[in-house]
Amino acid sequence: MILGQEASPEALHNLRHKLGLDKPLSVQYFDWINDVIRGDLGNSVRDNRSVAQTIFKKIPITLELAFLGIIISIIIAIPAGIIAAVKKGTWFDYSGTLIALGGVSMPSFWVGIMLVYLFAVKLDILPPSGYVSPGEDLSENLKLMIMPSLSLGIRMAAVTMRMMRSSLLEVLQKDYIRTAEAKGLPRLTLIIKHAVRNSLISVVTVVGLQITAFLGGAVITETIFAIPGFGRLIVQSIFNRDFPMLQGSILIMSAMVIFVNILVDLSYSYLDPRIKIGGGNV
Amino acid sequence: MTKAEILRFWKKFRKNKLAVIGAAIILIEVVLALFAPFLVPFDPFQPDYVDYLKGPGNKHLLGTDSLGRDVFSRLIYGTRVSLSAGLISVIIALVIGVPIGLITGYYQGFLDEFIIMRITDAMMSLPSLVLALAMSALLGAGLKNAMIAIGIIFTPRYIRLVRGEVMKIKEVQFIEAASSLGMSDLRILFKHILPNILSPIMVQATLSIATGIIVEASLSYLGMGTQPPTPSWGTMLSSGQGYLEQAPWIALGAGTAIFISVLAFNIFGDGLRDVLDPKLK
Numbered sequence: 001m002i003l004g005q006e007a008s009p010e011a012l013h014n015l016r017h018k019l020g021l022d023k024p025l026s027v028q029y030f031d032w033i034n035d036v037i038r039g040d041l042g043n044s045v046r047d048n049r050s051v052a053q054t055i056f057k058k059i060p061i062t063l064e065l066a067f068l069g070i071i072i073s074i075i076i077a078i079p080a081g082i083i084a085a086v087k088k089g090t091w092f093d094y095s096g097t098l099i100a101l102g103g104v105s106m107p108s109f110w111v112g113i114m115l116v117y118l119f120a121v122k123l124d125i126l127p128p129s130g131y132v133s134p135g136e137d138l139s140e141n142l143k144l145m146i147m148p149s150l151s152l153g154i155r156m157a158a159v160t161m162r163m164m165r166s167s168l169l170e171v172l173q174k175d176y177i178r179t180a181e182a183k184g185l186p187r188l189t190l191i192i193k194h195a196v197r198n199s200l201i202s203v204v205t206v207v208g209l210q211i212t213a214f215l216g217g218a219v220i221t222e223t224i225f226a227i228p229g230f231g232r233l234i235v236q237s238i239f240n241r242d243f244p245m246l247q248g249s250i251l252i253m254s255a256m257v258i259f260v261n262i263l264v265d266l267s268y269s270y271l272d273p274r275i276k277i278g279g280g281n282v
Numbered sequence: 283m284t285k286a287e288i289l290r291f292w293k294k295f296r297k298n299k300l301a302v303i304g305a306a307i308i309l310i311e312v313v314l315a316l317f318a319p320f321l322v323p324f325d326p327f328q329p330d331y332v333d334y335l336k337g338p339g340n341k342h343l344l345g346t347d348s349l350g351r352d353v354f355s356r357l358i359y360g361t362r363v364s365l366s367a368g369l370i371s372v373i374i375a376l377v378i379g380v381p382i383g384l385i386t387g388y389y390q391g392f393l394d395e396f397i398i399m400r401i402t403d404a405m406m407s408l409p410s411l412v413l414a415l416a417m418s419a420l421l422g423a424g425l426k427n428a429m430i431a432i433g434i435i436f437t438p439r440y441i442r443l444v445r446g447e448v449m450k451i452k453e454v455q456f457i458e459a460a461s462s463l464g465m466s467d468l469r470i471l472f473k474h475i476l477p478n479i480l481s482p483i484m485v486q487a488t489l490s491i492a493t494g495i496i497v498e499a500s501l502s503y504l505g506m507g508t509q510p511p512t513p514s515w516g517t518m519l520s521s522g523q524g525y526l527e528q529a530p531w532i533a534l535g536a537g538t539a540i541f542i543s544v545l546a547f548n549i550f551g552d553g554l555r556d557v558l559d560p561k562l563k
Contacts, residue, residue, distance in 0.1 A: 105545035110537035216409025
């Protein structure tokens with residue numbers, strides 16, 4: 001692969017030795033783990049770039065995409081979920097449910113392609129693909145990021161909205177809500193101050209869990225929109241059979257997912273002070 | 283299932299209009315997939331170098347692609363790939379996941395807590411698409427390997443689901459009764475526990491088919507799934523993306539096909555859950 005089709009057996013042997021491919025798989029694996037613990041993810045077999053450096057250069061790009069996508073999904077989902085719960089059983093609720101089911105069923109890459117068709121080909125108001133770093137030109141960067149983050153955000157919004165609706169409905173049936181109603185609180189204050197905050201826990205969980213799906217979605221979205229982020233790096237290293245790069249990327253991605261899960265757990269105690277972290281006295 | 287049970291199920295199920303529509307769409311797609319060669323108006327593999335990139339019209343219902351192949355016929359053939367990818371991957375996951383879930387849930391202990399559960403944790407900490415991609419890179423591109431990869435990434439879900447259900451049900455008295463009658467563990471697991479936890483498994487399986495269709499389409503879109511010239515919705519989308527300006531109907535048609543099938547399985551699964559598992563909602 002690296003030396004081309006017509007490499008001499010000797011050169012092949014030397015290369016294998018240099019890359020450590022002549023050792024047994026288990027030894028190769030422990031060599032790798034050993035290096036990882038010391039913070040060395042190795043070098044790409046393709047172009048000898050440092051894996052760690054390459055990944056850390058790509059992560060901010062994907063984080064920006066994820067951040068914008070989450071914001072879009074929350075802006076759509078939370079109000080829509082609240083209205084659907086408050087107006088339960090009306091046409092708004094039903095059409096919301098239907099749209100949400102539709103949103104979950106649309107593959108995000110198709111949404112992306114359709115957005116390109118609508119905004120770039122038909123209306124010609126947004127550039128179809130590419131990437132400019134925000135430090136270079138912020139407005140151009142945002143313009144290029146609108147469609148990718150929309151295509152990721154729409155799908156997420158559908159799930160989050162359903163969660164918001166059902167957990168708010170549950171909270172609204174609680175006794176303390178009836179008490180608050182009985183003491184004459186205006187309905188809006190009641191919903192915003194008393195009900196929504198208490199229904200946010202499960203919503204935060206869903207948003208947190210979706211970040212995993214989000215990183216997966218980034219793989220495809222970045223390919224459609226030619227964004228040189230973390231997801232595209234993974235796809236490229238798969239096609240290039242660049243295994244050190246792939247191993248490193250997957251390791252970092254799992255670490256990110258675990259980190260997000262910890263953040264989600266920590267946020268519970270903020271949203272519901274009754275939940276304590278670390279087994280303190282209750 | 284007895285006849286009365288099926289009747290009772292149907293009575294409840296048909297009240298859910300959306301789910302019935304979903305079931306109908308699935309049925310139609312199954313027929314399309316099975317009888318594709320007799321239903322297509324054109325040979326989906328036959329290029330036509332005169333009528334290429336033709337818009338939807340009288341001769342070609344949904345137009346032609348860049349090689350002049352009939353998009354409508356290719357979409358019908360694509361049903362085969364998508365449905366079988368969804369179905370087979372779920373079957374793989376069931377065959378591996380259900381027995382492991384049954385056994386770990388029933389016996390628990392060291393193997394369950396420290397090995398099986400940690401492996402499922404590790405697998406579930408990665409986005410399924412990334413895992414599927416990595417696995418098909420390892421196995422090599424192609425539909426068969428894509429199905430295996432998708433099946434393996436679905437497996438942890440079933441291990442977890444079945445294990446949880448088994449742990450709940452094994453405390454119930456009739457299981458205790460069965461074991462005090464001296465039945466073997468194997469018999470208890472497969473004859474008494476499994477039939478009682480089939481509902482959540484079936485619901486999860488239906489919903490997984492929907493995910494499987496999306497993941498297969500995504501893999502094919504990225505070039506790791508179905509290989510040309512086999513018509514699949516994912517590859518049609520990726521080749522259609524290059525002709526968005528001249529021939530938007532290619533990507534539009536393939537995407538709509540994915541969307542409708544996934545939606546059908548999702549609403550069918552939701553309906554199944556309402557009927558079979560009224561507690562879960």
